[in-house]
Amino acid sequence: MTTTSPDDEIRAALDDLLPRLRRFARVITRNVADADDLVQVAVEKALARAAQWRPGSRLDSWMFGIMKNAWIDEIRARRRRERVHAPEEAGANVGDASAAARDIALSVQAAVARLPEEQRMAIALVLVEGLSYKDAAETLGIPIGTLTSRLARGRTALQALLGDDGGSS
Amino acid sequence: MKFSDEMLMAYADGELDLVTRAEIESAMAADPELARAVERHRALAARLRAGYDGVLAEPVPERLAALVARPAAVPVADLAAKRAERPGARGRARLPQWAALAASVIVGVVVGVLLTRSPRPPYEDAGGALVARGALDAALSDQLAATSGESGVAIGITFRDRDGRFCRTFYMHRNAPVAGLACRGTQRWAIEVLAAAPPLQGELRPATAMPLPVLHVVDARMAGEPLDAAAEAAARNAGWRNPRSMAE
Numbered sequence: 001m002t003t004t005s006p007d008d009e010i011r012a013a014l015d016d017l018l019p020r021l022r023r024f025a026r027v028i029t030r031n032v033a034d035a036d037d038l039v040q041v042a043v044e045k046a047l048a049r050a051a052q053w054r055p056g057s058r059l060d061s062w063m064f065g066i067m068k069n070a071w072i073d074e075i076r077a078r079r080r081r082e083r084v085h086a087p088e089e090a091g092a093n094v095g096d097a098s099a100a101a102r103d104i105a106l107s108v109q110a111a112v113a114r115l116p117e118e119q120r121m122a123i124a125l126v127l128v129e130g131l132s133y134k135d136a137a138e139t140l141g142i143p144i145g146t147l148t149s150r151l152a153r154g155r156t157a158l159q160a161l162l163g164d165d166g167g168s169s
Numbered sequence: 170m171k172f173s174d175e176m177l178m179a180y181a182d183g184e185l186d187l188v189t190r191a192e193i194e195s196a197m198a199a200d201p202e203l204a205r206a207v208e209r210h211r212a213l214a215a216r217l218r219a220g221y222d223g224v225l226a227e228p229v230p231e232r233l234a235a236l237v238a239r240p241a242a243v244p245v246a247d248l249a250a251k252r253a254e255r256p257g258a259r260g261r262a263r264l265p266q267w268a269a270l271a272a273s274v275i276v277g278v279v280v281g282v283l284l285t286r287s288p289r290p291p292y293e294d295a296g297g298a299l300v301a302r303g304a305l306d307a308a309l310s311d312q313l314a315a316t317s318g319e320s321g322v323a324i325g326i327t328f329r330d331r332d333g334r335f336c337r338t339f340y341m342h343r344n345a346p347v348a349g350l351a352c353r354g355t356q357r358w359a360i361e362v363l364a365a366a367p368p369l370q371g372e373l374r375p376a377t378a379m380p381l382p383v384l385h386v387v388d389a390r391m392a393g394e395p396l397d398a399a400a401e402a403a404a405r406n407a408g409w410r411n412p413r414s415m416a417e
Binding site: 015036 | 174
């Protein structure tokens with residue numbers, strides 16, 4: 001076939017999106033291995049139901065929604081198996097950043113890791129991924145009011161963990 | 170005017186309408202504490218982004234890039250994950266294996282080619298529908314998944330489709346192995362999908378060798394869970410009758 005199929009289109013878009021999917025996964029799973037596993041599962045799911053995605057609509061929030069659901073399923077499965085990863089694994093890998101940047105990344109990631117799941121997802125979508133409140137609420141399947149209150153509570157907790165000035169710790 | 174912290178947060182995030190924004194800005198001009206609160210929200214947001222931006226610069230792992238790049242590498246993650254987390258279903262152990270294996274399957278042969286390539290195909294045209302005959306018909310009707318038998322046909326999973334019909338996946342060992350899904354009509358097994366399958370290797374079970382097009386159709390048709398061994402045997406012993414049409 002010579003025309004670009006929807007499948008090709010979604011693959012190309014996903015390829016561009018992979019770094020952000022990995023970042024979002026890193027926030028919500030709190031460790032590198034789980035994060036990449038989650039991206040893999042979500043991409044597989046997305047490709048299997050590529051027909052549900054309308055080309056032209058936002059692929060990022062669609063993918064974040066798939067990842068959120070997959071992660072919640074995973075957490076439930078792990079709770080059943082009684083081996084939820086401890087938050088201490090947070091920040092196990094922060095790449096090749098400079099020492100100062102690495103320190104910031106480590107402290108931020110460790111603090112985010114301590115947030116409850118739902119606050120962490122709100123923070124991940126709005127503050128890390130830059131979604132609007134509306135898009136974030138839709139992605140999580142919650143009303144905007146719920147989103148903002150989770151976001152506010154998450155922020156308050158992070159301020160407390162990271163130092164109130166919000167600047168250097 | 171008093172503003173809640175949530176409202177200041179929304180202001181810092183650029184989520185407020187023009188009017189409210191203007192109100193907050195004039196309040197901030199008069200109240201340094203308010204301005205500091207907004208600044209804290211902004212600083213925290215910047216810090217969070219900085220904390221994770223390093224991930225964007227990391228090289229994407231090969232396995233993820235490959236997943237997006239290769240059209241043939243799409244396991245039916247839905248199905249696999251869904252079944253895998255439920256205890257008890259016979260599909261539990263198998264479907265994830267399928268999914269994993271499907272990643273290495275290259276599919277490309279269509280029914281017409283299969284029909285012409287094989288001298289005596291175990292299926293035939295019956296008024297526009299493809300139905301099983303010979304060894305395939307016998308295996309679908311009599312064979313249980315646990316017993317691979319000498320028929321050259323292996324049965325994968327058995328399930329009910331949305332119309333209540335019994336459907337079974339099968340794999341045929343031949344020079345050009347094929348796999349597919351057949352659903353029981355009133356008298357015969359209609360072939361719903363047929364695709365070239367990878368040759369069996371070593372200890373792999375036939376059920377793991379389902380090609381992607383078959384998995385897709387299975388995923389679309391299956392209502393509920395695959396039958397367990399007891400239900401499969403019971404359905405066979407009852408002649409694969411669709412309970413819904415029996416009620417007529």
